[in-house]
Amino acid sequence: MPENPTLVQRVLRHQLLWPVLALLVLLLVNVVAKPSFLDVRMQDGHLYGNVIDIMRNSAPVMLVALGMTLVIATRGIDLSVGAIAAIAAAVACTRIIGAGDEAALSTAVMAMTYAIVVCIVLGAWNGLLVSVLGIQPIIATLILMVAGRGISMAITDGQITTVNNPWFSDLASGFVLTLPLAFLVAVGMVVFTALLTRRTALGMLIEAVGINPEASRLAGVRARTIIWTVYGFSGLCAGLAGLVIAANTNSVNANSLGLWIELDAILAVVIGGTSLMGGRFSLAGTFIGALFIATLARTIPNIGIPSEVNYLFKAVVVIAVCLLQSPKARALLRVRRPGAPTLVKAGSPA
DSSP: OOOOOOHHHHHHHOTTHHHHHHHHHHHHHHHHHOTTTTOEEEETTEEEEHHHHHHHHHHHHHHHHHHHHHHHHTTOOOTTHHHHHHHHHHHHHHHHHHSSSTTOHHHHHHHHHHHHHHHHHHHHHHHIIIIISOOOHHHHHHHHHHHHHHHHHHHTTTSOEEOOOHHHHHHHHOEETTEEHHHHHHHHHHHHHHHHHHSSSHHHHHHHHHHOHHHHHHTTOOHHHHHHHHHHHHHHHHHHHHHHHHHHHTEEOTTTTTTTHHHHHHHHHHHTTOOTTOSOOOHHHHHHHHHHHHHHHHHHHHTTOOGGGHHHHHHHHHHHHHHHHOHHHHHHHOOOOTTOOOOOOTTSOO
16 A cells, blocks of 8 residues: 655645745845845834835736636636736726826726726637637737737827826725735735635636646536636736736836736746646645745845846746756756666566
8 A cells, every 4th residue: 555645745745845945045045145134114004124025016926927827727828918907007097187086086996997897808808819719829819919008008199197096006005904905905816716716616627628628628618618717817817917017106108017027927827836738727836936026026136136137047047946846857856765776677687
């Protein structure tokens, strides 16, 4: 009978081991470079410090990566999330400026509602191209990735649009229970998604579509509906991320807002252990991956890496983390235990 694995063996085999260790190593590097890095202080009833800034800055990537996780689980990809984020910010900011009372709470709520609805529709458009028309996900979402910037530029007339609404800016700079509101919104979305996918059949259906679309279809799973749903959800998450980014600066620059955030989101998903081949996914891994990306962005200037090579440094670190998670890479690095039996081919002398 096979032996039950010990607690240590279960920990060493857990898919979150390497992402968590990588995050802890990054924090250790920062502490070595700056001993006060982890210091947190209370000021005006709110917590401040590098750790709090990492939590706040991780919110946009965490939101986008959350939607990306479900899309990737269905063997898809969404390259349009950055453009959708820019559209959300453009819609919200132009609605706030065009309102009668720019600083009112109702103005902020209505503007953000319009933006989210638009983003869900755009996500559903991607789902239509992929699930109904059968266009490859990378091509279908590339269309909106390119066109979306133009749409956001048209909404803002090509200008940097600045707003003055304290309720809107609180989405990025506000605090609840001493913690950043943006981070709490992202965590709330993660918890909501976890409940939706792990406490209902939705998660199993998403994995079934990703593992074998044809087999799931024969089993009666409506793959088109599932794919449509995850792309619409990805649009929702991207829209929320765009609102957080715009609220952070109280403005929208359609050319740069959310630029390349889709790459950070994909990296966060992969670092978290979700396979790009589809199937099983890990929301907890995506959460850790987003924190890792935000911590890495904070680490680069903290240890004195020149801005000219920060993308190269980021790529090297991400590759190292992905290799540590790869079973094949770990097998190549594993040293054979002394006394382990050596396999001898049949017909060869012992």
